[in-house]
Amino acid sequence: MLYPHNLESKINFDKIKELIKSECSSSLGIDFVEKIHFSRDIQLLNKLLDQTEEFRQILLSGEYFPSSNFINIYPYLEKGKIPGTFLYEDEFHEVRLGLLTLKGCLEFFEKHQESYIQLFQLIGMVQLDHSLLKSIERVLDEKGKIKNNASKELAMIRSQILYEETRLRKVMDRIFREAKAKGLTPDDASITIRGGRMVMPVLAENKRRIKGFIHDESATGQTVFLEPAEVLDINNDLRDLEYMERREVQRILTELTDSMRPSIPELRKAFQFLGMVDFIRAKARFALKINASRPTIEKIKTMEWHNARHPLLETVLKQQQKKIVPLELNLDHNRRLLVISGPNAGGKSVTLKTVALIQYMLQCGLLIPVDAHSKCTVFKQFFIDIGDEQNIENDLSTYSSHLMSMKHFAEFADKNTILFIDEFGTGTEPQFGGAIAESILLALNKSGTYGIITTHYGNLKQIAAKSQGLVNGAMRYDVDRLEPLYQLEIGKPGSSFALEIAGKIGLSKEILAYAKANIGEERVRYDKLLNKLENEKNQYEQLLAETQKKDRLLQQRLQEYNQLKDTLDTQKKELLRQAKVEAKALLDQTNKRIEATIQTIKESQADKEVTKKARKELEELKVAVKPEKVVHSSPEIKVLGGEIQIGDQVRVKDNGAVAEVIGIRNKEVEISIGELKSNVKLNRLEKISKSTLKKEAKAAAKRTGYDTSSKMMEFSTNLDLRGKRGEEVFSLIQNFVDEGYMLGIKDLRILHGKGDGILRDITRNLLRNMNSVQQFSDEHADRGGAGVTLVTLKG
Known part of the structure; x- marks a missing residue:
């Protein structure tokens, strides 16, 4: 049972049908669109959905499928079924085109019967062979005209017509040339046809100078169109031949119609199949336009919809370059009736109409x-x-009309019913309307029906929260900006945000205070609690989105790190392998040279000259294969004599390091090498000139690769990471902290900026795992706050 009678127009299904009609190629498909109806048969619906889904796959595959000439030949069949009648050439031409399209469809489905099972089954409707198509093609050419060889008689007649026309043209050309030479015709005139007969234009004053018959005259009367008497018989013969041709064509078409007449019932069924194919294709085209899918139909009552969208609304929003907010819906036997609440213009009615239209x-x-x-x-x-x-x-x-609907719902609704009620209970005094709506809601819930109800009444929200089978739903709302989000959240009631919206538009505080007092403190608290929950949920979702974004980035960086590590390991193995290969080759070469040298010495019986030469070659080989050493030049250091005292410049004898004496205790001397301090034995030191200290320090830096003094002068306690990529900052931070620690610096400052917090998180995660870091914290708010990390190193 459907209620009310104009249900389809109320949910805009009539517009859906119009859009599907526009996708049809002919009236055959449109006729099927008109017959679309609500079905309760699960088996039939699965079949219809499978057919459309299969055709959607055909369209997506790009395979060739007949796309034109889905012609409605039913009027021609009605005409042809009457004995003695015949179809004209153009009518048979359209029948032929339709039969060719039908043939193409059948061949496609037969070829792909395993891929498109449901569509292949449709060809059982067609019990027509190709004999009629062959008969039509034997008679008509590709342009729909009767062929010359359609019969022997027609061939002879048309051959004779051609001969007479040629003869007529020759005679007329001769007469016209003679008349033109005499000046009897207009200058720009030429032979033409009037009344189906060949005539020539003659000046009106000369019309009696040529024997013949006048068939017409020009608008001005200055020219007449004359048929010369000499060609009269030829024109008469041509007219007779044309009558003969027409009678023969009529006879041929009558025979062709007679041969078609017994097949008219099969033709009706065949073109019904063609119309059904056009209809299914139109549904598939429409499905592609609205990005529709084939869901699963369950026998148990469940509605688990993901990313549901109102097709008409989505189309309008696309034209405005806007995106629709999809709907998530989950109803089952425990939560059958969804009571949606929320602010005006928040999307309650759109949600209800979306579910109603999609279900229909x-x-x-x-x-x-x-x-x-x-x-x-x-x-x-x-x-x-x-x-x-x-x-x-x-x-x-x-209100009375709404009550009439509610009466119908309460009487006939059951567990196999789905109903939709918008603005439940409105239209009368709220106190009474809310009470009546509550009682009707309880009655509908008791019937086991499914459905969606929108309301502003608080008592209905409370009933939905306490009753089995009912469930609250809220349209999400941005409390801070007081803007709807058009998202449905099932499981909690929504606030109408009436006071907040009233305050936003500028109502005075006195008016709002009076309204709050009359609403009651408990009701105001209830709405505040809903607002608070909504606000907290928005914040939580924002934090969750940020966390997920960071987690995705971290996973991406981890993947990049693992890939880099794998690449380095692979390159290391390859380098070791190549080194081993080269070492083995070098060893083999050396061994061969040694063996050759020994063999030379043996063969020469230890001859001095030969032995000397062999040894020389061996020494040369030894030099050639010996690894090169990097030699660092060292300046001359002037060593001074005398007792070592505090403040003297000294050099450590065993490693050449230069230092300054800062303390002496017995035979232990405390020295300073840049910022590094150490205790050494007195006998390991030698006193050097201060003038050469700078040169020696530079030479030592070249030997060791690290100049403490110059590093101290060049080192900056600020590191700027802004604009760097995640993979770049690891080495920058590591080197920065290590150098600071080696130089004995206590406090460092890393500038990474705020942004999405990605560089900050990477920086601090790395600092946590560094042994030299004692602690880190945000900079003062006036100097960058969370955009700068202060690092304290261990002493």
Whole structure:
């Protein structure tokens, strides 16, 4: 049962049908669109959905499928079924084109029967062979004209017509040339046809100078069109031949029509199949336009929809370059009736209409705009109460019309019903309207029906929260900006945000205070709690999104690190392998040279000259294979004599390091090498000239690769990471902290900026694992705050 009678227009399904019609190629498909109806048969719906999904796959595959000449030949069949009648050439031409399209469809489905099982089964409707098509093609050419060889008689007649036309043309050309030479015709005139007969233009004053018959004259009367008497008989013969041709063509078409007449019932079925194919293709085209899918239909009552979208609204928003907010819906036997609340213009009615339209589309065998893994069910009854049904003729007010609908729902709703009620209980005094709505809601819940109800009444929200089978739903709202988010959240009621919206538009505090006092403190607290929950949820979702973003980035960086490590390990193995190969080759070469030298010495019986030469070659080889050493030049250091005292410059004898004496205790001397301090034995030191200290320090830096003094002068306690990539900062931070620690610096400062916090997180995660770091913290708010990390190193 469907309620009310104009249900399809209320949920805009009539517009869906118009869009599908626009995708049809002919009236054959449009006729099927007109017959779309609500079905309760799960088996039939699965079949219809499978057919459309298969055709959607054909369109996506790009395979060739006949796309034109889905011609409605039913009027021609009606004409041809009457004995004695015949179809004209153009009518048979359209029948031929339709039969060619039919043939192409059949051949496609036969070729791909394993891929498109449901569509292949449709060809069982066609019990027509190709004999009629062959008969038509034997008679008509590709342009739809009767062929010359359609019969022997027609061939002879047309051959004779051609001969007479040629003869006529020759005679007329001769007469016209003679008349033109005499000046009897206009200057720019030429032979033409009038009344089906060949004539020539003659000046009106000369019309009696040529024997013949006048068939017409020009608009000005200055020229007449004359048929010379000499060609009269030829024109008469041509006219007779044309009559003969027409009678023969009529005979041929009559015979062709007679041969078609017994096949008319099969032709009807065959073109019904063609119309069905056009219809299914139109549904598939529409499905592609609205990005629709084929969901799973469950026998148990469940509605698990993912990314559901109103197809008409989404199309309008696309034209405005906007995106629709998809809907997530989950109803089952424990949560059957969804009571949606929330602010005005927050999307309650759109959500209700979206679910109603999509469910109706599904039960009409259409693919629906949800994700393919969504689960749907089928209902036997579909009730809806949307909009104003005020009826002046029946003296029904708006509220009375709603009550009439509620009466119908309460009487007939059951567990196989889905219903939709928009703005439940409105239209009368709120206190009474809310009470009546509450009692109706409880009655509907008791019937086991499924559905969606939108309301502003607080008592209905409370009932939904306490009753089994009912569930609250809220339209999400941005509390800070007081803007709707158009997202449905199932499981909690929504606030109407009436006070907040009133405050936003500028109502005075006195008015709002009076309203709060009359609403009651408990009700105000309840709405505040809903607002607080909504705000906290928004913040939580924002934090969750940021965390997920950071986690994705971290995973990406970890993957890049692992890939880099694998690459380095592979390169290291390859270098070791190559080194081993080269070492083995070098060793083999050396061994061969040694063996050759020994053999030379033996063969020469230890001859001195030969032995000397062999040894020389061996020494040369030894020098050639010996690894090169990097030699660092060292300046001359002037060593001074005398007792070593505090403040003297000294050099450590065993390693050449230069230092300054800062303390002496017995035979232990405390020295300073740059910022590094150490204790050494007195006998390991020698006193050097201060003038050469600088040169020696530079030479030592070249030998060791690290100049403490110059590093101290060049080192900056600030590191700027802004604009760096994640993979770059690891080595920068590591070197920065290591150098600071080696130079004995206590406090460092790393500038990474705020942004999304990615560089800050990478920096601090790295600092946590560094043994030289004692602690780190944010900079003062006036000097960068969280955009700068202060690092304290261990002493």
